[in-house]
Amino acid sequence: MSSRVVVKIGSSSLTEPEGGLNRAAVEFFAAEIAQLRSAGHEVLLVTSGAVAAGFREIGYPTRPKQLHEKQAAAAVGQALLMQCYQQAFSRHNITTAQILLTRSDFLIRKRMNNAGLTVEELLRQQVVPIFNENDTVSVDELKFGDNDMLSSLVANLVKAAHLVIITDTDGLYSADPHKNPNAVKYERIGEITAEIHALGGDSGSSVGTGGMRSKIEAAKVATRGGVPVFVGRVKESGDLMQAVMGSGKGTYFDTTLSSLPMKKQWLGFMSTPLGSVHVDAGAEKALVYGGHSLLPVGVVRVDGTFHAGDVVEVVGPEGKILGRGIVNYDDSQLNSIAGLPSGEIVSKLGSIHRLEVIHRDEWITL
Numbered sequence: 001m002s003s004r005v006v007v008k009i010g011s012s013s014l015t016e017p018e019g020g021l022n023r024a025a026v027e028f029f030a031a032e033i034a035q036l037r038s039a040g041h042e043v044l045l046v047t048s049g050a051v052a053a054g055f056r057e058i059g060y061p062t063r064p065k066q067l068h069e070k071q072a073a074a075a076v077g078q079a080l081l082m083q084c085y086q087q088a089f090s091r092h093n094i095t096t097a098q099i100l101l102t103r104s105d106f107l108i109r110k111r112m113n114n115a116g117l118t119v120e121e122l123l124r125q126q127v128v129p130i131f132n133e134n135d136t137v138s139v140d141e142l143k144f145g146d147n148d149m150l151s152s153l154v155a156n157l158v159k160a161a162h163l164v165i166i167t168d169t170d171g172l173y174s175a176d177p178h179k180n181p182n183a184v185k186y187e188r189i190g191e192i193t194a195e196i197h198a199l200g201g202d203s204g205s206s207v208g209t210g211g212m213r214s215k216i217e218a219a220k221v222a223t224r225g226g227v228p229v230f231v232g233r234v235k236e237s238g239d240l241m242q243a244v245m246g247s248g249k250g251t252y253f254d255t256t257l258s259s260l261p262m263k264k265q266w267l268g269f270m271s272t273p274l275g276s277v278h279v280d281a282g283a284e285k286a287l288v289y290g291g292h293s294l295l296p297v298g299v300v301r302v303d304g305t306f307h308a309g310d311v312v313e314v315v316g317p318e319g320k321i322l323g324r325g326i327v328n329y330d331d332s333q334l335n336s337i338a339g340l341p342s343g344e345i346v347s348k349l350g351s352i353h354r355l356e357v358i359h360r361d362e363w364i365t366l
Helices: 023-038 050-058 067-090 103-107 109-124 148-157 194-198 212-224 239-245 262-270 281-289 331-337 342-349
Strands: 004-009 042-047 096-101 128-133 162-166 229-233 249-253 275-279 299-304 311-315 321-326 363-365
Touching (some): 004 148, 042 109, 042 148, 067 096, 067 128, 096 109, 103 109, 103 262, 109 262, 128 148, 148 212, 162 239, 212 262, 239 249, 262 321, 262 363, 281 321, 299 331
Parallel strands (some): 004 042, 004 162, 162 229
Antiparallel strands (some): 229 249, 311 321, 321 363
């Protein structure tokens, strides 16, 4: 059965260890994606590799450390990367499109909606959209999480059926299999617990910027948005198809959740919280398990400076972030009514627009 698939390929899979593009690798992945498309799947590609592709070309002996040097290398490398992709896909009569994004593009809902419309039109025209972070203008140390987080946001944006994150290991293990012969591989993960999250390590490559930890974090975001994730190896012909069909060489992160509406995606994964609201156990139960709104009586503390209409995080009694929501009060107003029953709110503040601190329609559980 055909489906929409987002494929993420990291720097270490696309470039030589000393820097520069591995053109044979690019051609291999293009052939794997072409095979998916021949089977009727829509494919979107999220790629890293611009800095790694460009730093030798620009004259740096090793991957640069300074931000402006990385940006210069990315400016050269992105053109080389896209040229290589275009040549590789053209052998399969596939047209490609470049889409460069920054974190701010996901923070502004209008920009995100526009990006979504553009992608839908490209797919309608049988084009493979190729996403990368706009490293040349990024101010966050060029990090979307080695583009792992970018791939999960793209997968949620387009309501993908699968997210395939390609790495140089065949999945998630209980320990480093190179150091511990007793390490056990996780074939399927139904819930990303604190123990699973703790298994993530750092990058083992000198040309990449992320490791298994960023892939677990990306899987957490994607699965929360209803997109199942595969993290593993694609080295031989047919491996990508196997990954999509459920028999890949890696770990599957399953989900039983439904796709999130665009507003909930923005609220949960792309917005910037401007403060935090601490709640008691009763409010936690009502918000997380009961599907109810947050009322002032459940608020125990307010941190930060924010206004009505801003996004805030909600923190439970044990210090765990429960989710995010759009708050209906300024921080000063909320401080003055925290813990009060509903009947006392109007007499305390006078007329109010809404009683709820956060309405359930403006809330997402994390």
